[in-house]
Amino acid sequence: MIRRRRRTRRIYVGSVPIGDGAPVAVQSMTKVHPRHIAITLRQIEEAAKAGCEIMRVAVPDDEAVQCLQEIRERSPLPLVADLHFNPRLALMVVEKGIEAIRVNPGTIRSRKRLREIFEAAKEKGVTVRVGINAGSLPRPYEERFGRTPEAMVACALDAVELAEEVGHRELKVSLKASDVPRTVEAYRLFSRRSDYPLHLGVTEAGPPFSGGIKSAVGLGILLAEGIGDTIRVSLTGDPVLEVRAAYHILRALGLRERGVDIISCPTCGRCEVDLEPMVLELERRLAHIDRPLTVAVMGCVVNGPGEAKEADVGIAGGKSSGVLFIKGRVVEKIPPEKWIERLVEEVERLVAEPPLSGNGGCTGPAEEP
Amino acid sequence: MIRRRRRTRRIYVGSVPIGDGAPVAVQSMTKVHPRHIAITLRQIEEAAKAGCEIMRVAVPDDEAVQCLQEIRERSPLPLVADLHFNPRLALMVVEKGIEAIRVNPGTIRSRKRLREIFEAAKEKGVTVRVGINAGSLPRPYEERFGRTPEAMVACALDAVELAEEVGHRELKVSLKASDVPRTVEAYRLFSRRSDYPLHLGVTEAGPPFSGGIKSAVGLGILLAEGIGDTIRVSLTGDPVLEVRAAYHILRALGLRERGVDIISCPTCGRCEVDLEPMVLELERRLAHIDRPLTVAVMGCVVNGPGEAKEADVGIAGGKSSGVLFIKGRVVEKIPPEKWIERLVEEVERLVAEPPLSGNGGCTGPAEEP
Numbered sequence: 001m002i003r004r005r006r007r008t009r010r011i012y013v014g015s016v017p018i019g020d021g022a023p024v025a026v027q028s029m030t031k032v033h034p035r036h037i038a039i040t041l042r043q044i045e046e047a048a049k050a051g052c053e054i055m056r057v058a059v060p061d062d063e064a065v066q067c068l069q070e071i072r073e074r075s076p077l078p079l080v081a082d083l084h085f086n087p088r089l090a091l092m093v094v095e096k097g098i099e100a101i102r103v104n105p106g107t108i109r110s111r112k113r114l115r116e117i118f119e120a121a122k123e124k125g126v127t128v129r130v131g132i133n134a135g136s137l138p139r140p141y142e143e144r145f146g147r148t149p150e151a152m153v154a155c156a157l158d159a160v161e162l163a164e165e166v167g168h169r170e171l172k173v174s175l176k177a178s179d180v181p182r183t184v185e186a187y188r189l190f191s192r193r194s195d196y197p198l199h200l201g202v203t204e205a206g207p208p209f210s211g212g213i214k215s216a217v218g219l220g221i222l223l224a225e226g227i228g229d230t231i232r233v234s235l236t237g238d239p240v241l242e243v244r245a246a247y248h249i250l251r252a253l254g255l256r257e258r259g260v261d262i263i264s265c266p267t268c269g270r271c272e273v274d275l276e277p278m279v280l281e282l283e284r285r286l287a288h289i290d291r292p293l294t295v296a297v298m299g300c301v302v303n304g305p306g307e308a309k310e311a312d313v314g315i316a317g318g319k320s321s322g323v324l325f326i327k328g329r330v331v332e333k334i335p336p337e338k339w340i341e342r343l344v345e346e347v348e349r350l351v352a353e354p355p356l357s358g359n360g361g362c363t364g365p366a367e368e369p
Numbered sequence: 370m371i372r373r374r375r376r377t378r379r380i381y382v383g384s385v386p387i388g389d390g391a392p393v394a395v396q397s398m399t400k401v402h403p404r405h406i407a408i409t410l411r412q413i414e415e416a417a418k419a420g421c422e423i424m425r426v427a428v429p430d431d432e433a434v435q436c437l438q439e440i441r442e443r444s445p446l447p448l449v450a451d452l453h454f455n456p457r458l459a460l461m462v463v464e465k466g467i468e469a470i471r472v473n474p475g476t477i478r479s480r481k482r483l484r485e486i487f488e489a490a491k492e493k494g495v496t497v498r499v500g501i502n503a504g505s506l507p508r509p510y511e512e513r514f515g516r517t518p519e520a521m522v523a524c525a526l527d528a529v530e531l532a533e534e535v536g537h538r539e540l541k542v543s544l545k546a547s548d549v550p551r552t553v554e555a556y557r558l559f560s561r562r563s564d565y566p567l568h569l570g571v572t573e574a575g576p577p578f579s580g581g582i583k584s585a586v587g588l589g590i591l592l593a594e595g596i597g598d599t600i601r602v603s604l605t606g607d608p609v610l611e612v613r614a615a616y617h618i619l620r621a622l623g624l625r626e627r628g629v630d631i632i633s634c635p636t637c638g639r640c641e642v643d644l645e646p647m648v649l650e651l652e653r654r655l656a657h658i659d660r661p662l663t664v665a666v667m668g669c670v671v672n673g674p675g676e677a678k679e680a681d682v683g684i685a686g687g688k689s690s691g692v693l694f695i696k697g698r699v700v701e702k703i704p705p706e707k708w709i710e711r712l713v714e715e716v717e718r719l720v721a722e723p724p725l726s727g728n729g730g731c732t733g734p735a736e737e738p
Contacts, residue, residue: 001549001550001553001554002550029635029637030637030638031635031636031637031638031640032638033638033639034638040638056637057637057638058637058638058639059638060638060639064638082637082638084639084671104671107671133671133672133675134675135671135672135673135674135675135676135679136671136672136675137675147675147679178632178665178672178676178679179621180370180621180622180623181370181371181622181623184370184593185370203634203672204632204633204634204635204665204667204672204676205635206630206631206632206633206648206652207631207633207648207649207652208578209577209578209581209610209613209614209617210613210617210630210631210652211633212578212581212582212585213581213582213584213585213614213617213618213621214585214617214621215582216581216582216583216585216586216589217585217586217589217593217618217621217622218589218621220585220586220587220589220590221589221590221593224553224586224590234634234635235635236633236634236635236636236644236645236648236649237635237645241578242635244578244579245578245582248578248579248582248583249582249586252548252549252582252583252586252587253549253550253586254549254550261575261579262575262576262579263547263573263575264573264575264576264580264605265572265573265603265605266398266400266573266574266603266604266605266606266611267400267605268398268399268400268425268426268427268451269399269400269401269402269403269409269426269427269428269429269433269451270402270427270429270453271400275605276605276606279575279576279605280576280605283575283576283579296547296573298573302453302473302476302502302504302505303502303504303505303547303572303573304504305504306502306503306504306505306506306516307504307547307573310504310516310547
């Protein structure tokens with residue numbers, strides 16, 4: 001269904017490959033000042049457990065630079081230091097060594113300073129994300145083009161050119177707006193004019209439910225067009241939610257799989273059981289599963305048997321009991337009060353078996369038929 | 370950003386226009402047996418208040434047919450009776466008069482019965498949704514094509530042809546699978562072969578967070594391609610959540626607007642306030658607002674001033690206070706503990722003013738530049 005993935009250069013953030021057919025890498029960001037070293041590390045560890053592969057950390061001051069050292073030594077994930085306003089801090093972070101930095105030409109402002117940062121990053125082998133935001137464009141671009149995709153792309157291309165002038169090509173680019181149309185247009189436009197890998201995101205997407213949906217629309221459209229090499233879903237909420245949202249988007253498109261996909265009916269007048277609390281409990285109890293699996297919980301016989309049969313484990317509800325399917329095979333009838341217990345049990349049994357394929361749930365570049 | 374909307378015929382469900390440039394209509398479904406008349410009506414009323422325009426009600430038995438009469442008399446929205454398995458019930462519902470019915474050729478099974486239903490619907494002026502589901506395909510189609518988009522489309526086209534044979538053309542079509550790739554392919558394929566309006570949905574999408582994201586990816590891709598005339602987001606949860614999710618998707622694409630769009634930063638080490646609970650409180654307290662408005666709550670000065678300036682009402686946080694923007698104008702500095710109170714107050718003040726445009730938040734067909 002999705003178009004052939006756009007050909008890009010390959011770069012790395014630590015050992016994580018980005019672009020050129022690598023699986024779309026999942027990122028998140030810590031939510032506290034790095035002076036809270038233990039909280040920062042806990043957020044990184046929890047995000048990593050949920051499948052996060054790269055973590056970004058804001059570095060707003062000298063104290064953050066110091067703390068970043070210790071965080072980096074103990075982090076299970078490669079880190080991207082997020083730098084704004086202060087070129088001196090960027091140079092300090094690069095000097096101390098880090099996997100990657102993110103710079104925003106709109107907040108660094110000085111072309112001379114930006115060049116110095118690229119030079120230092122080149123010398124130290126530090127990957128750079130050129131991170132453009134519609135909300136913080138450099139004044140000349142905003143004056144010339146307005147807060148438009150064209151302004152974002154012009155700003156990004158100029159920054160990339162500056163990096164290339166000093167020989168630095170370990171770059172990725174993001175072009176985020178807080179609305180989907182500008183975000184999609186900016187990435188489409190840039191991807192026609194450059195082959196650097198792209199970090200996708202809709203910025204300031206908002207609280208989890210609406211923000212997850214907004215991000216899914218924007219990132220979904222782009223990924224389905226083959227655009228995007230790494231993604232971050234920005235939500236006002238826990239990094240783990242951002243990571244889960246990212247995998248839900250990638251799985252919906254068949255790009256990556258991780259964890260349990262719950263196929264549950266919306267319930268209606270045909271449903272004889274109180275399905276909603278059961279599904280929420282199931283979601284909670286299966287949240288720790290990494291292995292990609294499909295679990296169907298269906299309230300009636302309209303689509304129930306069809307969906308339950310296609311799932312790894314499924315229940316198709318009937319009048320006063322449900323039929324349990326495992327890998328398409330009818331196993332037995334069970335009463336509703338035992339559905340959740342049994343589904344969890346069967347999923348855990350499946351997970352205990354060795355997986356059939358060893359690719360860690362990554363699918364390669366997909367092509368249209 | 371989105372392609373010119375696909376040209377379709379125009380049909381109506383009650384007074385709600387569908388297709389041919391009408392705003393994408395938002396639907397949901399009641400979640401209890403119609404014998405629970407009061408609960409059914411409450412669900413319809415709450416969904417209507419959230420912006421729902423058409424409500425579907427399952428009709429699984431004779432009792433449901435009887436109750437539907439009373440529900441219909443008191444419903445603020447036009448209703449679609451959802452019928453499976455029993456052609457006799459379908460004929461009874463049509464006979465008593467209803468805005469629309471949904472039939473699934475995979476559960477009605479008999480071609481003769483399906484024709485009788487179309488005939489009766491034609492005679493009574495009842496709109497019909499031909500609702501195909503990958504999980505309940507008629508056996509011949511499944512045997513010939515598997516559970517594929519091709520099978521879904523072939524089944525839909527045959528049913529439409531049958532309706533046309535008896536002269537019924539007040540039809541819309543849905544082609545739902547529980548996964549995005551099949552859903553998207555089925556709608557794309559059908560839309561190239563028929564000009565009937567399309568009811569979009571990803572079926573059995575699951576619990577609200579993951580189901581909202583999965584639906585947003587599938588419906589977002591299709592709507593951005595100009596495909597889709599009415600949508601329903603199937604979630605295991607309250608109909609109001611389905612309606613909110615639908616508007617979040619439509620707004621993300623600039624197709625329709627309703628209610629408050631919260632632009633809030635994901636927070637990071639730069640954020641000096643505990644933004645997450647504030648944003649959740651704001652979301653809750655502004656949930657009743659219908660008027661399309663943008664409210665930005667930003668934790669720091671990176672994108673804060675830019676986003677707050679673009680929003681109808683916005684706060685850009687700083688060290689120990691935030692700058693309040695109204696319609697792009699700086700108003701004053703306010704301390705974090707007063708942000709929410711003040712934002713709610715300003716939104717309510719804006720809503721009390723008469724709106725600038727009188728189109729009810731509907732935008733016409735969008736075109737690519």
